[in-house]
Amino acid sequence: MERKSFQLGDIVQMKKPHPCGTNEMEIIRMGMDIRIKCTGCQHSVLIPRAKFEKNLKKVIRSADNTVENN
Numbered sequence: 279m280e281r282k283s284f285q286l287g288d289i290v291q292m293k294k295p296h297p298c299g300t301n302e303m304e305i306i307r308m309g310m311d312i313r314i315k316c317t318g319c320q321h322s323v324l325i326p327r328a329k330f331e332k333n334l335k336k337v338i339r340s341a342d343n344t345v346e347n348n
């Protein structure tokens with residue numbers, strides 16, 4: 279099975295869209311729990327890491343790739 283990798287600052291897509299209709303979340307805190315912020319309405323939620331990994335669909339934009347346009 280494919281292992282999902284993610285890090286602080288990544289923009290991720292979850293399996294279920296946020297109630298506001300946006301399906302892009304930014305990882306703003308990582309630890310035992312992960313805090314993600316909706317890029318549409320700026321609402322943030324704290325969810326257990328296991329649940330986050332289960333609900334993660336894909337990483338849309340990795341924070342690692344931000345310097346590639348230089």
Ligand SMILES: [Zn+2]
Nearest residue numbers: 296298316319
């Ligand atoms: Zn939202």
